[in-house]
Amino acid sequence: MKLSLTRRYMFPASHRLFRSDWSEEVNRRIFGKCANPHGHGHNYAVEITVTGAVDPATGMIVNLAELDAFVQARVLDEFDHANLNEQVPEFRDCIPTTENLCRVIFERLRGLERGRIERVRIEETAKNSFEYVAERAPARESAPYEFQEEHT
Numbered sequence: 001m002k003l004s005l006t007r008r009y010m011f012p013a014s015h016r017l018f019r020s021d022w023s024e025e026v027n028r029r030i031f032g033k034c035a036n037p038h039g040h041g042h043n044y045a046v047e048i049t050v051t052g053a054v055d056p057a058t059g060m061i062v063n064l065a066e067l068d069a070f071v072q073a074r075v076l077d078e079f080d081h082a083n084l085n086e087q088v089p090e091f092r093d094c095i096p097t098t099e100n101l102c103r104v105i106f107e108r109l110r111g112l113e114r115g116r117i118e119r120v121r122i123e124e125t126a127k128n129s130f131e132y133v134a135e136r137a138p139a140r141e142s143a144p145y146e147f148q149e150e151h152t
């Protein structure tokens with residue numbers, strides 16, 4: 001059995017899609033209006049899916065208040081109302097497409113205490129959505145079984 005929960009967060013931010021090592025013309029051809037020098041904004045909707053064992057004490061995979069605080073500290077504090085190109089360090093040398101935004105958010109959410117981030121899905125516009133799905137965890141080698149002579 002596999003259980004998951006998905007929580008949705010919204011934040012507005014601006015970005016510009018361009019490469020400084022390409023000419024204006026090439027940028028324009030590849031990225032179209034998204035290469036406009038002054039950028040443009042989106043209201044991003046980010047869905048975070050967490051899987052894991054249900055804590056028998058609480059009946060929850062992860063406490064939503066804890067998840068909210070974690071996402072706030074790791075992502076929203078910096079991304080909300082930001083210019084992604086200029087204010088988020090990961091995008092200094094990386095184009096802030098929503099594909100890359102999914103990956104960066106996924107990476108920032110590593111280390112959640114309970115549960116495992118399984119998927120980051122972002123709606124950029126009413127027409128576009130993107131998602132990053134975690135690689136399967138490598139199978140653990142089973143620990144060698146040790147016989148014990150005596151029970152204690």
Ligand code: NI
Nearest residue numbers: 015034040042
């Ligand atoms: Ni855009």
